[in-house]
Amino acid sequence: MKNYSKPTVFLLSLWPIYIITYQIFYNKLGPEPVDRIINHFGECTLIFILLTLSMTPLKKITKSLEWIKFRRMLGLFAFFYASIHMLSYVGLDYRFDFEPLINDVLKKKFVFIGFSAWLLLIPLAITSSDKMLRLLRHNWKRLHRLTYIIAIFGSLHFIWLSKTIFFKPLIYLIILLFLLSFRIKFNKST
Numbered sequence: 658m659k660n661y662s663k664p665t666v667f668l669l670s671l672w673p674i675y676i677i678t679y680q681i682f683y684n685k686l687g688p689e690p691v692d693r694i695i696n697h698f699g700e701c702t703l704i705f706i707l708l709t710l711s712m713t714p715l716k717k718i719t720k721s722l723e724w725i726k727f728r729r730m731l732g733l734f735a736f737f738y739a740s741i742h743m744l745s746y747v748g749l750d751y752r753f754d755f756e757p758l759i760n761d762v763l764k765k766k767f768v769f770i771g772f773s774a775w776l777l778l779i780p781l782a783i784t785s786s787d788k789m790l791r792l793l794r795h796n797w798k799r800l801h802r803l804t805y806i807i808a809i810f811g812s813l814h815f816i817w818l819s820k821t822i823f824f825k826p827l828i829y830l831i832i833l834l835f836l837l838s839f840r841i842k843f844n845k846s847t
Contacts, residue, residue: 666727670734673701691749698742699771699818703811703829705735707836710808714839729785732804736782739775767817774810777803805840808833 677697680686686693712728715721751758761768781801783789790797812833815826 662723663726663730666730670705670730673697673738691745694749695742695745698738698745699815702735702739702742703808703815705731705738706804706808706811707829707832709735710804710833710836710840714836717839733782733785736778739778743772743775767814770810770817771814774807774814777807777810781807805837808837 677694680693681690709728709731712724712731715724747753747758762772763769781803784793784797784800793800812826812830815829816823819826
């Protein structure tokens with residue numbers, strides 16, 4: 658019998674595209690459609706980063722290697738949604754006018770840290786193949802530990818972006834801290 662879990666996870670990972678396509682098609686983006694698109698893909702990025710980080714704890718809790726086979730795909734989806742988030746910001750919000758955009762990156766801390774997180778995702782996406790894993794050997798694992806910094810940057814980006822409502826960003830931060838504490842706990846015990 659064939660294993661359908663990877664194609665199923667792939668199709669489910671496209672759910673944010675289905676949602677935003679539906680909202681665009683049926684004019685349900687609300688009063689600020691550009692902000693809705695940008696924020697939608699930003700939040701999806703953070704969700705996929707957290708999903709990626711949750712695969713190792715799930716493996717250790719369930720003592721099943723099944724979870725690990727989704728980690729790379731989820732990480733690549735995190736990069737995919739981060740890139741759409743960034744391109745939406747640059748293209749829809751700034752219409753590719755780079756002078757005010759560079760000003761924002763340099764002057765607004767939430768833009769700077771979000772852009773930094775996206776830049777850190779690039780080498781992870783480039784080195785996600787089996788060939789790069791073999792080529793980089795033990796350095797591959799070191800490089801991919803950037804995921805922890807990216808997750809922290811992503812959480813801070815969301816918190817600093819939220820001017821009035823902090824509840825949702827704090828939920829993501831709590832989940833991240835839980836996942837990171839799991840990592841520390843298991844590293845100390847091994």
